[in-house]
Amino acid sequence: MFLIRWLLILNSIIPALIIFPIKKIYLRKDKKEKYKGPVIVSMNHTSFLDYIEALLAFPGRRMYVLVGAKFYAWNPFLTFLLKAMGVIKVDEVTGNMDAVNKAVEQINKGHSILIFPEGHIETEGKLMEYKQAAALISLSSGVPIVPVFHNGRIGPGKRDLMFVGSYMYPDTYMTRDDLDNLQDRAKAFTSDLQDRTEEYRQFYLRNFMIADGKKLKRPKYASFLYNFMKYTALPGIKCLMRTKITYGGDLARGTRYMDKGMIIVANHSWWIDSALLYFVFRRVYCRSLAAKDVAEVNKSWSYFERKMGCILLDRTGFDWNALKTMMDGLKNHEPIIIFPEGHMNYDDDLIEFQKGPAMLSLYTHRPVVPVYIHTSYKLFKPTRFVVGDPLEFDKAGLVTDNESYEIANEMMRESLYALKRQAINETKPKMNRYIKKVRKEMKENLAKISAEIEEARNAKASGN
Numbered sequence: 001m002f003l004i005r006w007l008l009i010l011n012s013i014i015p016a017l018i019i020f021p022i023k024k025i026y027l028r029k030d031k032k033e034k035y036k037g038p039v040i041v042s043m044n045h046t047s048f049l050d051y052i053e054a055l056l057a058f059p060g061r062r063m064y065v066l067v068g069a070k071f072y073a074w075n076p077f078l079t080f081l082l083k084a085m086g087v088i089k090v091d092e093v094t095g096n097m098d099a100v101n102k103a104v105e106q107i108n109k110g111h112s113i114l115i116f117p118e119g120h121i122e123t124e125g126k127l128m129e130y131k132q133a134a135a136l137i138s139l140s141s142g143v144p145i146v147p148v149f150h151n152g153r154i155g156p157g158k159r160d161l162m163f164v165g166s167y168m169y170p171d172t173y174m175t176r177d178d179l180d181n182l183q184d185r186a187k188a189f190t191s192d193l194q195d196r197t198e199e200y201r202q203f204y205l206r207n208f209m210i211a212d213g214k215k216l217k218r219p220k221y222a223s224f225l226y227n228f229m230k231y232t233a234l235p236g237i238k239c240l241m242r243t244k245i246t247y248g249g250d251l252a253r254g255t256r257y258m259d260k261g262m263i264i265v266a267n268h269s270w271w272i273d274s275a276l277l278y279f280v281f282r283r284v285y286c287r288s289l290a291a292k293d294v295a296e297v298n299k300s301w302s303y304f305e306r307k308m309g310c311i312l313l314d315r316t317g318f319d320w321n322a323l324k325t326m327m328d329g330l331k332n333h334e335p336i337i338i339f340p341e342g343h344m345n346y347d348d349d350l351i352e353f354q355k356g357p358a359m360l361s362l363y364t365h366r367p368v369v370p371v372y373i374h375t376s377y378k379l380f381k382p383t384r385f386v387v388g389d390p391l392e393f394d395k396a397g398l399v400t401d402n403e404s405y406e407i408a409n410e411m412m413r414e415s416l417y418a419l420k421r422q423a424i425n426e427t428k429p430k431m432n433r434y435i436k437k438v439r440k441e442m443k444e445n446l447a448k449i450s451a452e453i454e455e456a457r458n459a460k461a462s463g464n
Contacts, residue, residue, distance in 0.1 A: 028166035029247045038112045040145045045116035046152030065114040107141040135189035138170045149200040163200045207258040221309035241383040249389030261333040266371040268339035288337035330364040358408035372419035386419040
């Protein structure tokens with residue numbers, strides 16, 4: 001069986017990569033967050049090919065999959081292949097613990113487990129009730145669960161979009177005082193696992209065009225100049241500004257791939273902020289809002305901004321044309337960069353926000369993605385971007401009135417302040433290393449001075 005399994009794997013890698021392409025997005029703060037050892041992969045079930053997708057998404061892991069007894073005994077040849085690849089048979093009628101015990105045995109040997117907690121293939125396009133097998137295996141073995149949601153677009157000419165979430169550790173449920181026994185812990189664990197997967201599903205349905213089976217068309221403003229400037233500037237920004245992108249939530253990483261349109265709001269302290277945000281969200285075509293009076297000071301600069309897709313706003317009064325252009329752009333799935341402060345702010349404190357971003361979000365039902373830019377704007381000095389989770393004001397019960405706009409602005413300010421605190425905390429280790437270096441130099445200098453003073457005292461005592 002060992003030889004047959006490896007022959008099947010080696011002969012199917014290249015055809016599988018061609019026929020079943022995968023786009024994997026990590027929905028966790030740190031993509032490099034890894035657990036050394038076996039894991040339990042919990043994945044929604046859309047077709048019989050989900051097993052192949054899971055093997056391609058988690059290469060290098062010896063993975064056993066839990067399979068229902070009816071499917072296991074459906075065809076002798078299929079049964080032989082399943083045995084060769086490594087399966088654990090589950091009795092769906094009795095629901096005994098044999099499958100859980102066998103899964104724990106394989107985990108103890110260093111193997112990972114793949115499980116479809118719904119138990120059946122989705123037929124209505126929504127998650128069915130999760131069974132407790134994944135939670136029982138995790139609680140019994142102590143290994144974490146990796147929640148995974150994928151859209152099930154599997155086959156030639158299609159691309160499966162897969163969201164891989166943060167690890168869910170069983171320790172949380174073993175130490176809770178309100179859970180008395182294993183059954184209560186497994187029930188709570190399973191409920192949280194399904195809620196997490198449903199959150200990923202809703203995030204996908206609301207923010208990705210591929211949910212409708214469509215591909216995002218290239219916008220009209222994405223001309224040759226736009227693409228030329230965008231991609232030739234990337235190496236310079238990366239090298240000169242020493243950019244570092246971090247995330248303030250589990251969904252924040254996925255915002256950089258959203259293609260249904262979003263409103264990107266950030267603090268504004270220099271004219272190059274828009275270009276840096278183009279770099280952060282380079283996987284999608286972005287537009288930015290710019291002041292018309294500033295752009296028209298120089299005709300060449302005005303021409304350049306228009307070619308880059310900028311929307312020029314007349315700040316002398318209510319500019320209905322600019323507002324309508326932004327609303328139409330969001331409806332056509334174009335991300336828009338807006339600085340809600342209205343102009344550059346060189347202070348550490350955020351000034352009063354304008355109502356534009358909140359109004360656009362509530363009228364178009366598109367999320368706001370907060371980004372904090374933490375930089376000194378000096379060459380070769382680190383520039384840090386902290387991207388937050390999307391803010392959906394319509395889901396929070398806000399409507400299109402002045403009171404809702406003020407609440408939305410307060411939510412944006414709080415989010416940016418939280419991202420600012422995170423950016424400061426993330427830069428502290430480097431500052432601590434610098435302080436330690438300075439203190440070491442001071443100690444060396446003090447020791448040298450002390451030695452010289454002691455030498456002078458000895459010389460004075462000896463009459464020299």
